[in-house]
Amino acid sequence: MSEALIRQRVEEAVKAIGAKDIEAIMSLYAPDIVSFDVGPPLGYVGSDRKRRAWQTVFAAYAGSITYEVGDLNVTTQGELAFVHSFNNVKGTLASGRTTDLWVRWTACFRRIDGVWLVVHDHVSVPADIEHGQAVLNLTPTTDPVR
Amino acid sequence: MSEALIRQRVEEAVKAIGAKDIEAIMSLYAPDIVSFDVGPPLGYVGSDRKRRAWQTVFAAYAGSITYEVGDLNVTTQGELAFVHSFNNVKGTLASGRTTDLWVRWTACFRRIDGVWLVVHDHVSVPADIEHGQAVLNLTPTTDPVR
Numbered sequence: 001m002s003e004a005l006i007r008q009r010v011e012e013a014v015k016a017i018g019a020k021d022i023e024a025i026m027s028l029y030a031p032d033i034v035s036f037d038v039g040p041p042l043g044y045v046g047s048d049r050k051r052r053a054w055q056t057v058f059a060a061y062a063g064s065i066t067y068e069v070g071d072l073n074v075t076t077q078g079e080l081a082f083v084h085s086f087n088n089v090k091g092t093l094a095s096g097r098t099t100d101l102w103v104r105w106t107a108c109f110r111r112i113d114g115v116w117l118v119v120h121d122h123v124s125v126p127a128d129i130e131h132g133q134a135v136l137n138l139t140p141t142t143d144p145v146r
Numbered sequence: 147m148s149e150a151l152i153r154q155r156v157e158e159a160v161k162a163i164g165a166k167d168i169e170a171i172m173s174l175y176a177p178d179i180v181s182f183d184v185g186p187p188l189g190y191v192g193s194d195r196k197r198r199a200w201q202t203v204f205a206a207y208a209g210s211i212t213y214e215v216g217d218l219n220v221t222t223q224g225e226l227a228f229v230h231s232f233n234n235v236k237g238t239l240a241s242g243r244t245t246d247l248w249v250r251w252t253a254c255f256r257r258i259d260g261v262w263l264v265v266h267d268h269v270s271v272p273a274d275i276e277h278g279q280a281v282l283n284l285t286p287t288t289d290p291v292r
Binding site for chain 1: 180182183184185186187188189219221222223224225226227228230232247248250252254256265266268270271272273274275278279280281282284285286
């Protein structure tokens with residue numbers, strides 16, 4: 001039951017991102033979310049900063065964003081849940097350049113007043129620490145988690 | 147009670163890393179852990195691969211590793227828990243170069259046969275996607291999550 005509700009929340013989030021619907025995507029997050037986001041800083045607290053982060057992403061793309069969640073794994077008990085997946089972000093930037101990027105996504109949920117909200121998320125790409133590079137060309141097809 | 151046990155598990159892991167004690171650090175992980183690690187690939191499954199990842203880290207450092215967990219936040223209910231923190235890795239590599247790196251750490255635990263085990267972890271540094279760079283110079287002091 002809880003797993004189905006969580007999966008529904010994730011589906012709603014995917015639709016919200018595709019439609020650049022800021023209110024819809026923000027309904028996913030707890031007010032005091034602690035976010036380890038794909039870009040700097042190391043972390044930030046609060047849905048206001050999460051809102052600004054999504055506004056920046058939405059503004060960076062000229063048109064709609066194609067967002068896809070793959071290999072979604074959900075673990076839940078009582079009022080807690082955590083999920084992880086590989087998420088694909090595709091679109092055309094304002095500069096005209098197209099992007100096609102896979103990120104790793106971990107989200108920790110709590111059911112607060114009956115609603116499943118993300119209280120912590122972690123989004124990243126792997127890094128080549130020795131050379132200071134972000135590794136942006138990986139896909140789950142070449143590297144499945146199953 | 148559960149939070150205290152989880153914090154103890156994390157303390158034990160920190161000591162294990164400092165001592166390069168592979169059996170001790172491996173006692174943290176479930177056999178079927180799904181890991182989104184700091185370096186490629188996007189993700190991998192299983193404690194055998196986690197073991198090889200730690201063996202590679204341990205071999206990369208000439209002496210001991212100084213590992214520190216900061217801003218540890220623990221959420222737990224029933225048999226589930228998730229934690230997040232900023233972790234500092236310091237040491238001297240085999241090449242003679244010293245490293246001082248902060249990573250973001252998220253770990254999801256399940257209590258299996260009475261023992262709290264990490265079933266999913268996510269370790270990363272932020273990325274500058276536009277320039278393809280890993281951002282390695284950030285610290286929680288300049289950027290606190292509290």
